[in-house]
Amino acid sequence: MCNLKITEVKAVYPKYERIPDSWRTNFWQIVVRIESDKGVVGFGYGGGGVASEAIVNLHFRELLIGQQIDSISDIHRIWDSLYEASLPYGRKGLAIMAISGVDLALYDLLGKALKLPVSQLLGGKKKNQVDCYATGSDPERFFDLGFNACKLPHRWSGDESSYEDAEQRISNARRIFGKDAKLMLDVYMSWDFDVTIEMSRRLSKYNVFWFEDVLTPDDLSEQSKLKSYIDPILIAGGEHEFTHNGFQAIADADALGLWQPDITWCGGITAGERIVEIANQFGIPVSPHRGAEVWALHLIEASDCLDLAEYHQDHIVRERDEVWINEPIPMNGKISSSSEPGFGVEVNQKIL
DSSP states (O other): OOOEEEEEEEEEOOOOSSOOSSTHHHHSOEEEEEEETTSOEEEEEESOHHHHHHHIIIIIHHHHTTOEESSHHHHHHHHHHHHHHTTTTOSSTHHHHHHHHHHHHHHHHHHHHHTOBHHHHTTOOSOSSEEEEEESSOHHHHHHTTOSEEEEEOOOOSSHHHHHHHHHHHHHHHHHHOTTSEEEEEOTTOOOHHHHHHHHHHTGGGOOOEEEOOSOTTOHHHHHHHHHHHTTSEEEEOTTOOHHHHHHHHHHHTOOSEEOOOTTTTTHHHHHHHHHHHHHHHTOOBOOTTTTSHHHHHHHHHSSSOSOEEEEGGGTSSSOOOOEESOOOOBTTEEOOOSSSBTSOEEOGGGO
16 A cells, blocks of 8 residues: 555656657657655656646546546546546547556556556566567667567658659568568558458468558548458557457457557556457457567566557657657667666756
8 A cells, every 4th residue: 555645647748859840740759747645756658748648637637636546446446537527528548648648647656655557556477578569760770789570661652653752661570670571551541441351362472461541540440441351460459449448349340450559648557457458358469569679578478468569760860859868779670678767767857
């Protein structure tokens, strides 16, 4: 029993300097800080930018102050209450991204109070080291850095050259990584039904593990039909889906062969655990979006998620906005969270 009482809650949108002009400019990741009466402070990471910052500070804060935190069950209770309170404008999207930041801050708070890493709060590590794949457009560099798997970006341009581009990217990566490495394509909702089928035909000899986000998250019936057409390639997705309720709908539609919830967007660890539980019932593998970041890594280590974590090239480039200090770094294609309490990272105060 740690008998923590929440005394202050604040969300901050960091002073990013290296975000390209896009929806991310004003709606990228927030930092959530939760203080307690024992002096323990928890930090979390959520999506939604200035909008979810306002949701946390102008709505959730008044609901959170005074709440007691003794165990994970209290975090679950708070998650349910925030979800219910935000129903008129929430259920998906920005409100759930805000809840994600709060939920993760509460796990960090509880872990620090009990002097345990979050993975231990979740029952302990089932995987001491997690296989790591690199996401980005430079497979040769990724291979040289020790990665054993790679996910490449591709965007449909509307003509034949786009097929050729996809094959060139995959064939080059296969040459670099060898015949047994896992290779994936992230197409960011730019393909359609027919393009996906044709891509599966043209790329069949390269043993692609999955195609990611081939259609929009709302095209569940179309993705369900695609699964049998492109087998054994998996239809992967879910980074733009929210909460266990959203993934239950995916399961009911039999829409995806592999789920990729983003733990900082879908509702945090609380939603992540519930999503994995549903996935287990339906025999669906789960590999969280940005899984090598601590927020998902602790869940991967302590749950039935695939032994596979995504490490984005944004963490490899020299010039980047560093929000968190002491993040784990892959070594020889493997990554592991630290044994430090909570998530084991500190916020970079300079960027706030």
